[in-house]
Amino acid sequence: MADNREEKKEASSLHSIKPEDRIMSWGDNTMLWLGGCISIGTLSMGSAQLDKGLNLFQVFMAVLLGSGILVLGIVLNDQFSYKTGAPYAIQLKSAFGTKGSIIPVMIRGLPAIVWYGFQTWLGGSAINNISIELFGYDNVWLFFILFQLIQILLSIKGFKSAKWVGNIGGVVIVLAMLYMLYICISQYGEILQTELVNKEGTWGLPFIAAVIAFFGNSTTVMLNAGDYSREMQPGMSNFKRGISYFLAMVPATVLLGIIGAMASTATGIANPINAFANMVDNPFIMIITLAFIIFAQLSTNLASNVIPPAYAFMDAFKMKHKTAVILVGILAVCTFPWVLTNDSSAAGLDLFVKIYTAFFGPIFAILVTDYFFIHGKEVSEEDLGDLYIADGTHAGVNWAAMIALFVGAIIGLINVDLSFFTATIPTALIFYFGMKYMPSCDRFRKGTTLEKSGNV
Incomplete structure (x- = not known):
C-alpha cells in the first residue's frame, strides 16, 4: 500500500503542499x-x-x-x-465531484x-x-x-x-x-x-x-x-x-x-x-x-x-x-x-472566447458558494483527503453543480459581454438550493453547514 501511495505521489504534483514546502x-x-x-x-x-x-x-x-x-x-x-x-483541479472536486470536476477543469485548461x-x-x-x-x-x-x-x-x-x-x-x-x-x-x-x-x-x-x-x-x-x-x-x-x-x-x-x-x-x-x-x-x-x-x-x-x-x-x-x-x-x-x-481568424477566435467565457462566471460562483456557504470556510484534513479518493464522499458527479453550471452558462450566453455579472448570482442560488434539497446530493452534504443545520 505504501508503494502505491509513493507511486501516486511521484506521478502527480496535485497533492497538497505543506506550509514548510x-x-x-x-x-x-x-x-x-x-x-x-x-x-x-x-x-x-x-x-x-x-x-x-x-x-x-x-x-x-x-x-x-x-x-x-x-x-x-x-x-x-x-x-x-x-x-x-x-x-484548482482538487478544489473543483469539492463542488463538482471527482468525475464532474473534469468538465470545469478542462473549460479552464483547454x-x-x-x-x-x-x-x-x-x-x-x-x-x-x-x-x-x-x-x-x-x-x-x-x-x-x-x-x-x-x-x-x-x-x-x-x-x-x-x-x-x-x-x-x-x-x-x-x-x-x-x-x-x-x-x-x-x-x-x-x-x-x-x-x-x-x-x-x-x-x-x-x-x-x-x-x-x-x-x-x-x-x-x-x-x-x-x-x-x-x-x-x-x-x-x-x-x-x-x-x-x-x-x-x-x-x-x-x-x-x-x-x-x-x-x-x-x-x-x-x-x-x-x-x-x-x-x-x-x-x-x-x-x-x-x-x-x-x-x-x-x-x-x-x-x-x-x-x-x-x-x-x-x-x-x-x-x-x-x-x-x-x-x-x-x-x-x-x-x-x-x-x-x-x-481572417479574428471573428472565429472572438466567438471561441465568448463561448468559453460564459462558463467562467458560473464556475466561480459555484466554487465561492461551496467554500463560503456550504463548507463555512472549514476544510478539515479528513475533508481534504476525501477529495483524493475516487470512491469517497465526493465520488462521481454532483448534479447540483452541473445543473447550476449549464443553466448559468446559458444565462451568460444571452449577453456574453455581461455574462459574469448576469450569471453569477443565479448560478450560486441554483447550486445552493440544489445542494440543500436534491436527494442525489446527500453524500455531498456530509460535514457541511447544510448537514450541521439539520437541513438534510
Whole structure:
C-alpha cells in the first residue's frame, strides 16, 4: 500500500503542499502575478476605448475599477488552496465531484492551450524581428520553435521556473512600460493633450462597458487562483495577499491601457504595437518594444497558460508533470497559431472566447458558494483527503453543480459581454438550493453547514 501511495505521489504534483514546502514569498508572488497579467490584448483594449468616446481619465478609471474588481475575485477564490495547499483541479472536486470536476477543469485548461500557442507565435515573431534588425536574418519558424522549446524546458521545472521568470521578466516589463509611457508623453504630448486629455468623454454606458471589458480580460486567472496561492508561504492574511495581487495587477494593467490609448491616439493606428513601432524611427526603441513583447508572452505563458492544462491532464489522465507540460506544449503548436494570428481568424477566435467565457462566471460562483456557504470556510484534513479518493464522499458527479453550471452558462450566453455579472448570482442560488434539497446530493452534504443545520 505504501508503494502505491509513493507511486501516486511521484506521478502527480496535485497533492497538497505543506506550509514548510512552499516556495513563494510575498515578493515572489507579486512579481509572478505581474508577469502573468501582462497581455498585449490589454494594450489593444486601451486603444479600443477611444472608439467608445472615452477620454484619458475615463480610460484610467475604467482600468482601475475593472482590475480592482478582478483582484477582489481572486482574493475570494484563492482561500481554499492557500489554506489546504491543494490546486484548482482538487478544489473543483469539492463542488463538482471527482468525475464532474473534469468538465470545469478542462473549460479552464483547454483555452489556455490555444492562448499558449497564440502568444508563443507572437513571441517567436518578436525574436525574429530583433534578428532582422540586428543581423539581417529572417526565419520566423526557427524562432517560433526555439521559443516553444525554451518554454517547455522551463515548464518542466514547474513553479521554480515560473518564479524565476516572473522575477526577471517583471523587472524588464515594468522598465519597458515606463519607457513606452515616456516616449508617448515626451514626443506626442500636445496631440495627446488635445485629443485625449481634453476630450469631453462619457461616464455613461460606454464607460460601464469599458469597466466590464477590463475586468473580463483576465477572469480566467480568478478560477485557478489557488494554483498559485498554494505555493505561497504561510503567515499571509487575505489582506496581505490582496495587496500583493493589487500591486502586481492594477498599476500594470492601468499602464498598459493608457499606453495603448496614447499610442493609437498619437498615430491613428489601431494596433498599439504597430502604432508604437511607427512612433519613432529608432532601432533601439523598436528592440525595447519587442523585448517587452517577448517577456510578456514568456511570463504569461508560464504563469497562466501552462499550469492550468497541465494540472487538468495530470488529474484526468494521471500523467506525470513532465509528460503533461510536454503534451501541452505540443498541443499548443497543433492549434496552428500562425493561422489564429491572421486578421481572417479574428471573428472565429472572438466567438471561441465568448463561448468559453460564459462558463467562467458560473464556475466561480459555484466554487465561492461551496467554500463560503456550504463548507463555512472549514476544510478539515479528513475533508481534504476525501477529495483524493475516487470512491469517497465526493465520488462521481454532483448534479447540483452541473445543473447550476449549464443553466448559468446559458444565462451568460444571452449577453456574453455581461455574462459574469448576469450569471453569477443565479448560478450560486441554483447550486445552493440544489445542494440543500436534491436527494442525489446527500453524500455531498456530509460535514457541511447544510448537514450541521439539520437541513438534510
